[in-house]
Amino acid sequence: MASSDSGFLAQVWRLANPVAARFGTVEAVAALLATILFSYLAIDRIRCAFFSPLREIPGPWHAHYTGLVLKLNILYGNRVNYVQALHEKYGPYVRVAHNEVVTCDPAGGKEIHAVGTKWRKWSHIPPHITPNVFAIVEPKHHNIRQRFYTKTFSQPSLRRTMQQPIRRIAQFAVDGIQNDARSNGGLVNVHEWFMLFGNDVMYALTFGEGFGLMEQGKRGQIAPVTPLEFHQMIAWTEFSLPIFLFGRFVLSHFSARANAIFKADVCLNPSEDEAIAQLRMKDKGEDGRTVFANAIEDAKEDEVLKGSGKTRLTDDEIAADALGFRLAGAEPVSVTLTYLIWCVLQRPDVQKELEAEVADVEPTDAATEQLPILAAVILETLRLWGGNATAMRRKEDETPEGTVLGGYRIPKGTTVSTQAYSLHRNPAAWQDPLRWDHTRWLDPAQSHAISQERFQPFSAGTRMCAAYHLAMMEIRLMTAMFFKAFPGARLAPSVTRESMVMTDRFNLFPANHRCEVLIKPGKA
Ligand code: HEM
Numbered sequence: 001m002a003s004s005d006s007g008f009l010a011q012v013w014r015l016a017n018p019v020a021a022r023f024g025t026v027e028a029v030a031a032l033l034a035t036i037l038f039s040y041l042a043i044d045r046i047r048c049a050f051f052s053p054l055r056e057i058p059g060p061w062h063a064h065y066t067g068l069v070l071k072l073n074i075l076y077g078n079r080v081n082y083v084q085a086l087h088e089k090y091g092p093y094v095r096v097a098h099n100e101v102v103t104c105d106p107a108g109g110k111e112i113h114a115v116g117t118k119w120r121k122w123s124h125i126p127p128h129i130t131p132n133v134f135a136i137v138e139p140k141h142h143n144i145r146q147r148f149y150t151k152t153f154s155q156p157s158l159r160r161t162m163q164q165p166i167r168r169i170a171q172f173a174v175d176g177i178q179n180d181a182r183s184n185g186g187l188v189n190v191h192e193w194f195m196l197f198g199n200d201v202m203y204a205l206t207f208g209e210g211f212g213l214m215e216q217g218k219r220g221q222i223a224p225v226t227p228l229e230f231h232q233m234i235a236w237t238e239f240s241l242p243i244f245l246f247g248r249f250v251l252s253h254f255s256a257r258a259n260a261i262f263k264a265d266v267c268l269n270p271s272e273d274e275a276i277a278q279l280r281m282k283d284k285g286e287d288g289r290t291v292f293a294n295a296i297e298d299a300k301e302d303e304v305l306k307g308s309g310k311t312r313l314t315d316d317e318i319a320a321d322a323l324g325f326r327l328a329g330a331e332p333v334s335v336t337l338t339y340l341i342w343c344v345l346q347r348p349d350v351q352k353e354l355e356a357e358v359a360d361v362e363p364t365d366a367a368t369e370q371l372p373i374l375a376a377v378i379l380e381t382l383r384l385w386g387g388n389a390t391a392m393r394r395k396e397d398e399t400p401e402g403t404v405l406g407g408y409r410i411p412k413g414t415t416v417s418t419q420a421y422s423l424h425r426n427p428a429a430w431q432d433p434l435r436w437d438h439t440r441w442l443d444p445a446q447s448h449a450i451s452q453e454r455f456q457p458f459s460a461g462t463r464m465c466a467a468y469h470l471a472m473m474e475i476r477l478m479t480a481m482f483f484k485a486f487p488g489a490r491l492a493p494s495v496t497r498e499s500m501v502m503t504d505r506f507n508l509f510p511a512n513h514r515c516e517v518l519i520k521p522g523k524a
Pocket residue numbers: 133134135146324325326328329330332333336386387388389391392393456457458459462463464465466467468470471
């Protein structure tokens with residue numbers, strides 16, 4: 001055996017000899033390795049295209065060989081629109097890469113996101129880094145980390161701890177909009193103010209009060225805190241590791257923009273001991289405490305955590321979750337608010353109804369939760385323009401022979417993604433799906449029939465959004481305060497269907513980060 005192996009290697013080396021003679025031994029070895037790698041990849045891709053069970057799933061021809069087109073779309077922030085166009089052409093199951101399938105089939109999504117599912121989160125976090133709650137893959141570890149926040153993120157607890165900070169931050173945003181309107185002849189980019197609002201609420205949640213961007217007059221410094229660059233960095237790692245490494249270790253020294261993207265994790269991380277101390281802080285009043293101080297207090301009483309033997313969060317876990325909450329929580333709220341304003345201001349009748357409904361209401365979470373028009377416009381905006389409606393990537397690696405989904409055989413190791421953006425536009429799940437129509441939520445008989453299987457702006461199952469109540473409280477309060485303060489607001493001519501096409505950086509947002517509105521400058 002050994003002699004036949006060495007005979008084979010001798011044959012291979014003989015083939016490489018002319019290269020070695022002409023260019024040198026190192027070059028010949030490199031060419032040989034490249035040839036072996038290329039041949040292996042070519043054979044593997046031919047196997048994927050012609051022999052994998054995934055060949056039965058419709059999709060563009062190139063997807064049977066490679067995920068390059070998908071990766072380019074991710075890089076350009078266009079994944080959500082690309083996948084939607086493929087669903088429109090090929091149906092509810094589409095092969096988008098040699099090893100990835102997308103589905104907008106409600107039954108398929110239900111199976112993937114069910115409680116107790118075998119489908120696991122796809123994660124990019126290397127094993128040596130402490131993951132945030134969002135990125136933990138292993139269900140046992142995830143259950144425990146999630147448990148720390150269950151009580152803190154419940155509606156009664158949030159009403160005690162976060163309602164006042166949210167109202168105060170929303171008032172800062174309303175005042176800022178008013179000031180901009182006074183100095184710009186009524187023209188205001190509301191998207192910028194909602195971004196500041198969403199980020200400041202996350203600062204209040206994770207650092208306690210007093211770290212706000214608006215309070216500190218850091219309005220122009222939104223860039224360092226936006227998760228946008230972080231998701232661009234991940235897109236580059238997926239596109240090509242060598243290019244990512246070149247960007248991180250070479251380009252970032254020469255260009256501030258490259259530094260912001262390729263080192264986004266470093267730029268975003270709260271590195272200092274002071275921040276950790278701040279995060280743990282519990283000597284403030286209840287509404288000034290951080291979410292972590294509350295979680296640690298709650299854990300002392302939690303029988304499940306006591307039973308698991310883990311009753312404290314480590315500094316690494318706190319730092320990871322502080323960043324995770326900002327990445328997961330700031331943009332989706334801001335963007336949903338921006339699209340809500342866009343949708344409502346296009347419909348003057350709905351706008352008038354909403355303005356009348358909020359006019360005399362004290363903006364508290366309990367009071368705004370009772371307003372039917374407000375609830376309906378929020379739900380309908382989350383359906384078509386929710387801020388986190390792109391790929392939820394999952395893998396089922398437990399069953400050696402693979403699994404069956406929607407009648408297709410899915411081999412072990414295949415990534416299957418669902419995106420709410422497409423589920424919510426699927427004509428098999430919704431009547432007249434592309435029409436923004438808040439009345440579908442007004443008739444209780446109709447709205448109760450809308451199951452979580454069809455409506456997943458916050459995903460579903462055990463990996464559903466941890467902060468659903470917080471997000472809804474923020475959106476209700478900010479929307480009510482906006483329409484109370486600015487009756488008769490109108491969209492500026494710069495806002496068009498094209499300007500509001502969604503860019504996909506895992507969170508979704510309008511391509512040029514603008515949504516300009518004309519308001520009457522007056523007393524907010
Ligand atoms: C309109 C606003 C929001 C939307 C539409 C939204 C949507 C979602 C979705 C779809 C997921 C599932 C992601 C996946 O499975 O890959 C998720 C998870 C998560 N969200 Fe939200 N979210 C919003 C606001 C927030 C806020 C304000 C926070 C603040 C902390 C937050 C924290 C999280 C966390 C920690 C997870 C991970 C849950 C887990 O895996 O246990 N989200 N969110």
